[in-house]
Amino acid sequence: MKITTIEWKNNKIKFIDQTKLPQKLEYIYIDKLNDLWQAIKMLKVRGAPALGAAAALGVYLGIKDVKAKDFNAFIRALDKAARYIAGSRPTARNLFWGLERARRVAQKNKDKSLLTLKKLILKEARKIIAEDRLNCRRLAGYGSKLIRDKDTILTICNAGILATIDYGTALGVIYRAKEEGKGIKVFACETRPLLQGSRLSAWELKKRGIDVTVICDNMAASLMQQGKINKVIAGADRIAANGDTANKIGTYSLAVLSKYHNIPFYIAAPASTFDFNVQSGKDIPIEERNSREVSELLFRKRVAPAGVKVFNPAFDVTPHNLISAIITDKGVILQPYRENIKRTLGQVLRKR
Ligand code: MRU
Numbered sequence: 001m002k003i004t005t006i007e008w009k010n011n012k013i014k015f016i017d018q019t020k021l022p023q024k025l026e027y028i029y030i031d032k033l034n035d036l037w038q039a040i041k042m043l044k045v046r047g048a049p050a051l052g053a054a055a056a057l058g059v060y061l062g063i064k065d066v067k068a069k070d071f072n073a074f075i076r077a078l079d080k081a082a083r084y085i086a087g088s089r090p091t092a093r094n095l096f097w098g099l100e101r102a103r104r105v106a107q108k109n110k111d112k113s114l115l116t117l118k119k120l121i122l123k124e125a126r127k128i129i130a131e132d133r134l135n136c137r138r139l140a141g142y143g144s145k146l147i148r149d150k151d152t153i154l155t156i157c158n159a160g161i162l163a164t165i166d167y168g169t170a171l172g173v174i175y176r177a178k179e180e181g182k183g184i185k186v187f188a189c190e191t192r193p194l195l196q197g198s199r200l201s202a203w204e205l206k207k208r209g210i211d212v213t214v215i216c217d218n219m220a221a222s223l224m225q226q227g228k229i230n231k232v233i234a235g236a237d238r239i240a241a242n243g244d245t246a247n248k249i250g251t252y253s254l255a256v257l258s259k260y261h262n263i264p265f266y267i268a269a270p271a272s273t274f275d276f277n278v279q280s281g282k283d284i285p286i287e288e289r290n291s292r293e294v295s296e297l298l299f300r301k302r303v304a305p306a307g308v309k310v311f312n313p314a315f316d317v318t319p320h321n322l323i324s325a326i327i328t329d330k331g332v333i334l335q336p337y338r339e340n341i342k343r344t345l346g347q348v349l350r351k352r
Pocket residue numbers: 043046047048049092156157158159160163164168169170196234235236237247248249314
C-alpha cells in the first residue's frame with residue numbers, strides 16, 4: 001500500500017481526511033488557512049509529524065498572497081499566520097517546530113525579494129515532508145532491532161503512516177520488522193474517545209498485511225496478565241528534556257501496566273518531537289477537547305446523559321522512568337534520559 005498522508009499538490013495542501021476512515025479513503029484539497037485550521041482542530045489531519053508538515057504548509061498558505069512592501073511587513077504577516085495555526089492544537093511539539101522552520105527560512109533570507117521568500121517557505125515545507133519520509137525509515141531501522149520474531153506488540157492511538165507522511169514511527173518499527181521477515185502480531189487499543197487505534201491503526205496495519213487485533217482500551221491489563229503481550233510501542237506528541245513523554249491519553253496507563261507486568265515499554269518519535277525548552281512533563285501543555293467527543297460516539301449517538309459533566313484531556317504524560325527506551329531517527333536512547341537525549345540529539349536541536 002502506497003499512500004501519502006499530506007503533500008503539496010496543484011497549488012493546494014492535499015491530505016487524507018482521517019475522520020472518514022475506515023469507511024472511505026478520501027482526500028481533501030485546501031488552499032485557505034482557516035480551512036486548514038479547522039481540519040487540524042477536527043483531526044482531519046493529525047499525528048505529530050503530519051502536523052509539523054501541515055503547519056509549515058499552513059504558513060505558506062498564510063503568506064502566499066501577501067503584498068508586503070518590505071521584509072518587516074512580510075514577517076508580521078507570517079507571524080500572524082503562525083500564531084493562528086499555533087492556536088489550533090497545543091500539545092504536539094512538531095506543529096510548533098514546523099512553524100519555527102518556516103519562520104527561520106524567512107529570517108535567513110530577509111534580503112531576498114518577496115517572491116523568493118514565498119518560494120523558499122514552500123520549499124522548506126516540502127523539505128519537512130521529504131525529511132519525514134527518511135527519518136521515519138531511519139527510526140524504524142533502529143527500532144526493529146528491538147523486535148524479535150513472533151513478538152506480539154501492543155500499541156495505542158495511531159503513530160503510523162497516517163500520523164506521518166508515509167511510514168510511521170511506532171508502526172514504522174513494526175513495518176520494518178515485518179520487511180525483515182519477522183512474524184509480528186499487533187494488538188491495537190481502540191483509543192477512546194475518537195478511536196484512532198481501531199479506525200486508523202487497524203486500517204493501515206491490515207492494509208500492510210500485519211496480523212492486527214483491536215481491543216477496547218480497558219482490555220490491555222488482562223492481556224498482559226495472560227502473557228499475551230511482549231512489547232508496547234507508542235508514539236509521542238512532545239518529549240521533555242528529561243524524557244517525560246506526552247502522548248495520546250491512555251499511554252500512561254499502558255506504561256504503568258507494562259512496569260507491573262515486566263514488559264518493555266518503548267516510545268518512538270523523531271527528533272522534531274523533542275522540546276528542550278520544556279524540562280519535564282509537568283510543563284507540557286495538554287489539550288482539552290470538546291465534551292461531545294466523550295458524551296457521544298463519534299458525534300452520532302449520545303452515550304452519556306445530557307448535561308452531565310465531562311472531562312476530555314487528549315493526552316497524558318508518561319514519566320521517563322517508565323520508558324524502557326526512546327526510539328528516534330538518530331538512534332535508540334536509553335536511561336539516564338536527560339544526559340542521553342542531549343548527547344544523541346543535542347547537535348540536531350541546537351542547529352534549529
Ligand atoms: O490526537 P491525535 O490523534 O493527533 O494524537 C496523536 C498521537 O497521540 C500520536 O501517538 C502522536 O502524535 C505520535 S504520531 C507519530
